[in-house]
Every structure is written in C-alpha cells, then in structure tokens.
Amino acid sequence: MVAPAFDYAAAGSYDEAVRLLAAAGEDAKILAGGQSLLPMLNLRLARPALLIDINPADQRQPSLATDAAAGRAAAGHGAGTLLRLPALTRHRVLLEHDLVRRWCPLLAEAVRHVGNVRVRNRGTIGGSLAHADPASEIGCCALAAGARIVARGPDGDRTVPVSELFAGYWSTTLAASEVITDVLIPTARPRQGWSFHEMVRRTSDFAIVAVAALVELDERAERIAAARVALAGVADRVTLAGPELLAGLAGGAAEDIDAAAAAVADSLRPASDVHASGSYRRRLARVLTARALRQARARATGGDS
Amino acid sequence: MTGRRIALSVNGSGHDVWVLPSDTLLDVLHDGLGLADVRYGCGEGVCGTCTVLLDGEPVSGCLTLAVQAAGREVTTLRGLAGPGGALHPLQECFLRRGAAQCGFCTPGMVLTALDLVRRRLARGLGRPSREEIRYALIGNLCRCTGYTKIIDAVAEYADLAAAGTSPPAAAP
Numbered sequence: 142m143v144a145p146a147f148d149y150a151a152a153g154s155y156d157e158a159v160r161l162l163a164a165a166g167e168d169a170k171i172l173a174g175g176q177s178l179l180p181m182l183n184l185r186l187a188r189p190a191l192l193i194d195i196n197p198a199d200q201r202q203p204s205l206a207t208d209a210a211a212g213r214a215a216a217g218h219g220a221g222t223l224l225r226l227p228a229l230t231r232h233r234v235l236l237e238h239d240l241v242r243r244w245c246p247l248l249a250e251a252v253r254h255v256g257n258v259r260v261r262n263r264g265t266i267g268g269s270l271a272h273a274d275p276a277s278e279i280g281c282c283a284l285a286a287g288a289r290i291v292a293r294g295p296d297g298d299r300t301v302p303v304s305e306l307f308a309g310y311w312s313t314t315l316a317a318s319e320v321i322t323d324v325l326i327p328t329a330r331p332r333q334g335w336s337f338h339e340m341v342r343r344t345s346d347f348a349i350v351a352v353a354a355l356v357e358l359d360e361r362a363e364r365i366a367a368a369r370v371a372l373a374g375v376a377d378r379v380t381l382a383g384p385e386l387l388a389g390l391a392g393g394a395a396e397d398i399d400a401a402a403a404a405v406a407d408s409l410r411p412a413s414d415v416h417a418s419g420s421y422r423r424r425l426a427r428v429l430t431a432r433a434l435r436q437a438r439a440r441a442t443g444g445d446s
Numbered sequence: 447m448t449g450r451r452i453a454l455s456v457n458g459s460g461h462d463v464w465v466l467p468s469d470t471l472l473d474v475l476h477d478g479l480g481l482a483d484v485r486y487g488c489g490e491g492v493c494g495t496c497t498v499l500l501d502g503e504p505v506s507g508c509l510t511l512a513v514q515a516a517g518r519e520v521t522t523l524r525g526l527a528g529p530g531g532a533l534h535p536l537q538e539c540f541l542r543r544g545a546a547q548c549g550f551c552t553p554g555m556v557l558t559a560l561d562l563v564r565r566r567l568a569r570g571l572g573r574p575s576r577e578e579i580r581y582a583l584i585g586n587l588c589r590c591t592g593y594t595k596i597i598d599a600v601a602e603y604a605d606l607a608a609a610g611t612s613p614p615a616a617a618p
Binding site: 142144145146147148149151172175176179180182183184192194196233256257258259260262263343344345 | 448466467468470489490491492494497503504505506508509510511513514558561562581582584585586
C-alpha cells in the first residue's frame with residue numbers, strides 16, 4: 142500500500158493554513174497528527190492533491206482561561222473557567238498534563254483507550270475532532286463535557302459547540318477553508334463526578350460502544366442537579382443523550398439510573414456492521430450508560446467506586 | 447509533486463536525501479538508506495514494526511512523512527548500539543530471555559519498551575508493572591512468541607534500570 146502522490150505545504154501559522162486552504166479548495170486536507178489521515182492515504186481511501194501541515198503553526202501548551210476571555214458563556218454550564226487546549230495538543234499530553242488531569246479527568250482517562258503509544262505521541266485533539274469518527278473517545282468526552290472549538294476561517298474566528306460540529310460519518314459542519322485552533326472545555330466543578338466506559342474486543346481497538354457521563358449534585362450533595370451522557374459507536378456521529386431522557390435521575394436511586402439508561406438505549410438506532418449487531422450495540426449502550434452514571438454519581442459524592 | 451532535498455539526522459549521522467512529499471519516513475529509512483531494522487508491516491500504524499524514535503519519542507514510520515522529519519533526530523534500533531556495536535542492555539535481556547523468534551517485531555518492541563522505562567524513571571514513577579508493560583506494548587504485534595518472554599525481558603531490564611545497575615542509555 143503506497144499513498145497516492147500529493148503535494149505538501151508547511152503552514153507556519155493558522156492564518157497561513159487558512160490562506161492555503163482557501164486557495165486550494167476541496168482538494169486540500171489539513172495534516173495535524175496524521176494518525177487517521179495517513180492510514181486513509183496509505184489505503185487510498187482519500188486522495189487529496191495537497192496536504193497542509195499545521196504542525197509548525199502552534200507550540201502552545203494547555204492553559205486555563207476565564208469564560209469571558211474565551212468570548213461566550215458556556216451554554217448550560219454557567220460561567221466559569223475553561224480548560225484551553227490548543228488544537229495540536231497531543232493525546233500523550235492529554236494523558237499526562239497536570240491541568241488536564243485536574244480539570245478534565247474524564248478526558249485524561251478516556252485517552253488511555255485511544256490507539257497505541259505511537260498514535261498518542263502524534264495524534265492531536267483538534268485532528269481527532271475534525272476527523273469526526275463516530276466511534277471517537279475524544280469526541281464522546283468533548284460532547285459530554287460541553288466543549289466548544291474555535292475555528293479560524295478567512296473571516297476570522299468563530300466558536301462552535303461540539304454538539305453542532307459533527308455532521309455525520311467523518312464529516313463536520315466546518316467550512317472547507319476553516320481550521321480548528323483551540324478546544325475549550327468547561328472545567329470540572331465541585332460535586333461533579335465523571336465516568337468513561339467502553340467495550341472493545343482488544344485494547345486500542347475502536348470502541349464498539351463508548352459512554353462518557355458527567356453528573357453534578359445539588360448544593361446539599363443529595364440530589365442529581367444535572368447529568369450529561371454522550372455515546373460513541375451508536376450512530377453516524379458521537380451522540381448526546383437527550384436531556385429529557387435523564388430527567389428522572391434526580392433522586393439518583395439505582396432504579397432511576399437503570400430506567401434512564403434504558404431510555405437512552407431505546408432512543409438509539411445503531412446500525413449493524415461486521416463488528417457488532419445493532420441490537421448488541423443498543424444493549425451495550427444501556428449497560429455502559431448505567432455503569433457510567435453509577436460511577437459518576439459515586440465520584441460526585443466523593444466515593445470512588 | 448515536486449521532489450525536494452531534506453537533511454535527515456539518523457542515528458547521529460547526517461544524510462541529504464531527495465524525497466517526494468508523499469514519501470513516508472519508513473520509505474526513506476528502509477528503501478533509501480537501507481536500514482533493514484525499520485520494517486513495513488501494516489501501513490496503518492497498528493503493528494509497530496516500523497517504530498522509530500523521533501526526537502526520542504516512538505512514532506510509526508509509515509504514518510510520518512519524510513519531510514516532517516527534516517531537522518529532527520531519528521533513532522532506529524541500530525542507533526542504540528554502544529561502542530564497537532555492543533548490544534544495548536535491553537537487547538541483552540531480549541537475548542537472555544529468548545524474547546525473539548523470527549525477529550520481525552523486535553526492533554519496534556525494543557524501542558517502545560525502552561521509551562516506557564525511560565519515561566517512567568524520568569517521571570519518578572519507578573519500574574513499570576507487567577500490566578503497564580503489556581499496555582505500553584499493545585501497539586506492537588508479535589505473531590511468534592505469545593508475548594510472555596518479551597514481557598519477561600522488559601521486566602528484567604526495568605529492574606536493572608531502576609536499580610541503576612544498567613542506567614537507561616542517555617537519549618540518543
């Protein structure tokens with residue numbers, strides 16, 4: 142397997158990448174970590190005329206930002222602090238960086254399940270989101286955490302909630318000349334618990350189904366005030382469970398969690414493929430959602446089960 | 447698709463090579479420079495036989511463009527050799543434990559395991575457990591050994607390195 146011939150341009154800045162994209166049109170692809178794009182080229186599943194390498198464009202590290210500085214209030218999460226992840230943040234950094242482990246432990250844990258050491262050394266969070274794989278652990282966590290991306294285009298920057306980013310199998314709502322520069326994630330809060338579970342045949346494989354959950358308790362740390370559940374591997378894109386499906390969780394009793402997990406699973410229509418049938422995926426969605434909600438609730442109360 | 451001349455630093459030696467933009471680092475190392483210790487396996491970054499260290503970090507040669515390695519330090523297995531071609535202590539552990547059969551996966555196994563031990567010791571985390579060794583090597587497939595002796599070899603080296611009897615060789 143040999144990649145088809147393509148041309149290559151190194152972009153020294155995101156602005157230069159946008160200019161190159163605008164000039165090349167649909168025939169160009171952005172090269173970030175390349176851990177999904179280069180296999181597609183080697184297998185000749187993609188044939189871009191030009192690769193625009195953004196690796197020279199950004200040397201920033203993860204940092205904290207206030208929501209105001211980031212430009213908008215985080216819908217549904219109130220005002221607060223954001224974890225700012227430059228688009229070229231490698232998976233290895235997500236796994237090991239103190240700010241990520243402290244302020245988005247959900248993501249730091251889920252990245253353990255992504256690829257292998259070499260994939261994590263090169264792969265980037267911006268590239269992963271732009272690739273829009275429906276089984277993506279990172280997309281699943283970004284959705285559950287209420288993340289937004291910053292996209293730079295010919296007319297400047299705009300902010301897009303990850304819930305509006307994915308458009309179907311490996312496709313996004315980004316314009317052809319836009320490039321992701323940052324991922325902004327509302328930071329973990331007091332009385333909030335998280336959990337990530339997935340089913341794979343072998344460690345490092347794509348998830349058959351993955352579930353990311355965040356649960357936040359009320360001020361008395363008794364009732365569940367808010368819950369978000371995102372799933373991967375169940376549709377043509379990573380999917381946020383409808384808030385109405387989780388409305389019955391407030392008491393947090395075991396049977397409430399089981400009922401919510403069943404409602405979430407029933408709302409899905411996963412396709413069958415060579416890896417698993419649709420009905421098995423739906424069953425996994427129910428079991429893993431219940432498991433994730435229980436663990437997230439326990440962590441929110443300070444337990445660690 | 448014009449070719450271009452790039453400067454590659456491989457195992458401490460400089461090379462001027464003529465590459466196409468679509469040439470992978472694996473193509474250039476194996477076919478161009480004749481380094482048979484970097485091997486084509488799957489072309490998808492899954493099997494680990496083309497593993498090299500790029501500025502000290504394991505990457506897949508098949509998923510890195512040669513042009514991206516310009517100006518950076520590339521280390522292949524033979525770059526670990528000591529004076530006079532002496533084997534690296536981790537290679538000695540592989541030999542002693544019978545951790546290679548056909549040997550096709552061995553360069554990638556050794557480079558990946560070395561990165562694991564170095565990083566853990568550098569971060570003050572101590573020697574890796576067998577489970578951590580398994581996890582680190584999940585992206586290096588071996589179709590002969592059944593992995594047990596490879597894990598034995600890495601565990602032995604990790605003990606030696608942690609005890610300081612065989613310091614993990616300085617980053618090349």
